Amino acid sequence: MDLNELEQLITFADMGTLSLAAEKLHISQPTITRTMQHLEEVFGVSLFVRGKNKITLNDTGIKAVEQARQILSTADNALKTVRAFDKSLHTIIISSCAPAPLWYVLPALSSAYPDMTIASSLKSVPAIYEDLDSELCQLAILPHNAKYDHYNNIPFLEENLSVCVPATHDLAKRSSVTFSNLNGFNFLLGSEIGFWDEMCRVNMPASRFLVQTDQFEFEELVRESSLPCFTTNLAKDSQNLLTDRIKIPVTDSDANVTYYLACHSQSMAKIVALF
Amino acid sequence: MDLNELEQLITFADMGTLSLAAEKLHISQPTITRTMQHLEEVFGVSLFVRGKNKITLNDTGIKAVEQARQILSTADNALKTVRAFDKSLHTIIISSCAPAPLWYVLPALSSAYPDMTIASSLKSVPAIYEDLDSELCQLAILPHNAKYDHYNNIPFLEENLSVCVPATHDLAKRSSVTFSNLNGFNFLLGSEIGFWDEMCRVNMPASRFLVQTDQFEFEELVRESSLPCFTTNLAKDSQNLLTDRIKIPVTDSDANVTYYLACHSQSMAKIVALF
DNA sequence: TGATCTTACGTTTAGCGTAACAATA
DNA sequence: TATTGTTACGCTAAACGTAAGATCA
Numbered sequence: 001m002d003l004n005e006l007e008q009l010i011t012f013a014d015m016g017t018l019s020l021a022a023e024k025l026h027i028s029q030p031t032i033t034r035t036m037q038h039l040e041e042v043f044g045v046s047l048f049v050r051g052k053n054k055i056t057l058n059d060t061g062i063k064a065v066e067q068a069r070q071i072l073s074t075a076d077n078a079l080k081t082v083r084a085f086d087k088s089l090h091t092i093i094i095s096s097c098a099p100a101p102l103w104y105v106l107p108a109l110s111s112a113y114p115d116m117t118i119a120s121s122l123k124s125v126p127a128i129y130e131d132l133d134s135e136l137c138q139l140a141i142l143p144h145n146a147k148y149d150h151y152n153n154i155p156f157l158e159e160n161l162s163v164c165v166p167a168t169h170d171l172a173k174r175s176s177v178t179f180s181n182l183n184g185f186n187f188l189l190g191s192e193i194g195f196w197d198e199m200c201r202v203n204m205p206a207s208r209f210l211v212q213t214d215q216f217e218f219e220e221l222v223r224e225s226s227l228p229c230f231t232t233n234l235a236k237d238s239q240n241l242l243t244d245r246i247k248i249p250v251t252d253s254d255a256n257v258t259y260y261l262a263c264h265s266q267s268m269a270k271i272v273a274l275f
Numbered sequence: 276m277d278l279n280e281l282e283q284l285i286t287f288a289d290m291g292t293l294s295l296a297a298e299k300l301h302i303s304q305p306t307i308t309r310t311m312q313h314l315e316e317v318f319g320v321s322l323f324v325r326g327k328n329k330i331t332l333n334d335t336g337i338k339a340v341e342q343a344r345q346i347l348s349t350a351d352n353a354l355k356t357v358r359a360f361d362k363s364l365h366t367i368i369i370s371s372c373a374p375a376p377l378w379y380v381l382p383a384l385s386s387a388y389p390d391m392t393i394a395s396s397l398k399s400v401p402a403i404y405e406d407l408d409s410e411l412c413q414l415a416i417l418p419h420n421a422k423y424d425h426y427n428n429i430p431f432l433e434e435n436l437s438v439c440v441p442a443t444h445d446l447a448k449r450s451s452v453t454f455s456n457l458n459g460f461n462f463l464l465g466s467e468i469g470f471w472d473e474m475c476r477v478n479m480p481a482s483r484f485l486v487q488t489d490q491f492e493f494e495e496l497v498r499e500s501s502l503p504c505f506t507t508n509l510a511k512d513s514q515n516l517l518t519d520r521i522k523i524p525v526t527d528s529d530a531n532v533t534y535y536l537a538c539h540s541q542s543m544a545k546i547v548a549l550f
Numbered sequence: 551t552g553a554t555c556t557t558a559c560g561t562t563t564a565g566c567g568t569a570a571c572a573a574t575a
Numbered sequence: 576t577a578t579t580g581t582t583a584c585g586c587t588a589a590a591c592g593t594a595a596g597a598t599c600a
Contacts, residue, residue, distance in 0.1 A: 001277075001278045001279075001350060002276075002277050002278070003276045003277070003278070004276075017578090017579070017580090018579075018580065019578075019579060019580080027566080027567085028566070028567050028568080029579080029580070029581090030566080030567075030568085030580090030581075030582080031565080031566060031567075032580095033580065033581060033582090034565080034566090034581095037581095042354075043354060043357050043358065043361075044354075044358060045357060045358055045361035046361070050580085050581095051573085051574085051579095051580085052572070052573045052574070052579095052580080052581095053572075053573045053574050053575095053578080053579045053580050053581085054573095054574080054579065054580070055579085055580065055581095059360075059364060060357060060360055060361040060364065063356065063357050063360045063361075064353075064357045067352075067353035067354075067356055067357055068353070070349060070353060071346070071349050071350050071353050074345060074346050074349040075276060075346050077342075078339075078342035078343070078345060078346050079276075079317075079318060079342075081338065081342055082318050082320060082335060082338050082339045082342055083318065083319060083320055085334075085335055085338045086318075086320035086321070086335040086338075089334060089335065292553090292554070292555090293554075293555065294553075294554060294555080302591080302592090303591070303592050303593080304554080304555070304556090305555090305556075305557085305591080305592070305593085306590080306591060306592075307555095308555065308556060308557090309556095309590080309591090310590095312556095325555085325556095326554095326555085326598085326599085327554095327555080327556090327597070327598045327599070328553080328554045328555050328556085328597075328598045328599055328600095329554065329555070329598090329599080330554085330555065330556095
């Protein structure tokens, strides 16, 4: 039995005539005529009532169409299942709360597993726990050690937040600041900063954040405005955007995070070996 | 996708080598080699680990076999379902409590529906109700009108039991008998008599019944022994077995039954038209 | 050396499209 | 007359088996 033939049967059932079915499937009518005859042989029963120039499904034919749909759907599911399984064997999925750790993790994994696809995405911390629970990610990067015992944890990197202001800014003369000092000022923010975004909004509820989704626009605004922005010890300022600005460390504990790598136990040994 | 190819994949998985699979399927090894390559194309993923002269399923391959079994089983079920459905459209199944009504019903149905297969079987009354409930039979023949309202009933035939004894027998002089008169005598019984068998045992618990499954042996015993046996107004004595015996009507109501034809409402009109 | 898998080659088969035909609305 | 389904015919592509090659136990 050929699934193509079942497809033709179903198309005929949907279209009502062999001609329309042929047109839809981009094949000739005679081909469908022959296929229908062949299907009757395969099933071993009559499936159609034939007039001189018209053909329709009989009761058995309708039943056969029903079953054909079932078979095709099963086959389609099978293909998807196998492909998904294969893909999962060749993919490492990483959910991270922030971009900076990925700059170190991705190259390391890529060179350690050159024939694997490494897929990463930034997500909120609750979403990352969901990914871990559902095994939708193999590796998670969290801003603290994982809540649950059944995940393996290793501390990985520290990231320390600083605020960047022009030399003329009110804050420029301070050697350190706290969120309460900053609360009320408005900031420029890049869009791809993971959990930092949420954290800023929580700790500086009186501030407003001008989020720039376009990297070019963000850089242009940093250069041309006097609005404060943020950087960290891990950020690379390839455009030397911030050389003209004063960097002031934020001392709150929330602003100085240790990233942890978390994953299910069985994967941990390999990960630890890498870092 | 071709189900034949999946069959080959499964056979390979079961046999362990391509050669053995080829042997089992009565095809050449190269054919299987090519089929496996083709399946990898179809699935779009690698399914095997290949040595220079050995081939085994990889993890994805094992998954694929699993799915292939699923598909084949679905397809197999589909074929069976369609064939069974078609058969049901061309078959009238009759469950009867006794043989005599069938002698009239079967010829009538055969000539009314010449292209239908008519299948009949003798069953106990409870089994007949089960067949009606599950729609496993289209027509039932019961020794009374059907218990439930949702079945249609028509009275069909009467059958009256008589006992047959040699002229020299103790009972021979009676003009009628009851089961209590007969209780304690031993009887010859044919095997294919439906509910009569059970009914005799219930009404004559002290009697023993010598059931002859072979028709020839039954006739021989009737001829050569003086044991009483039974007949009815509907029985045809083609061998003139009973001409030498005295027939005495059994007057109990249980011994004089009216057969009813019963079926689901929708079938009744056609049945009534016949009788 | 025997078993196993793959590749190469030639043949056969089976599937497809075009064209011709029959029948209907 | 335009549309629909079937049959006939010829071609192409795909599937098969035999044979040969390579590798391992």
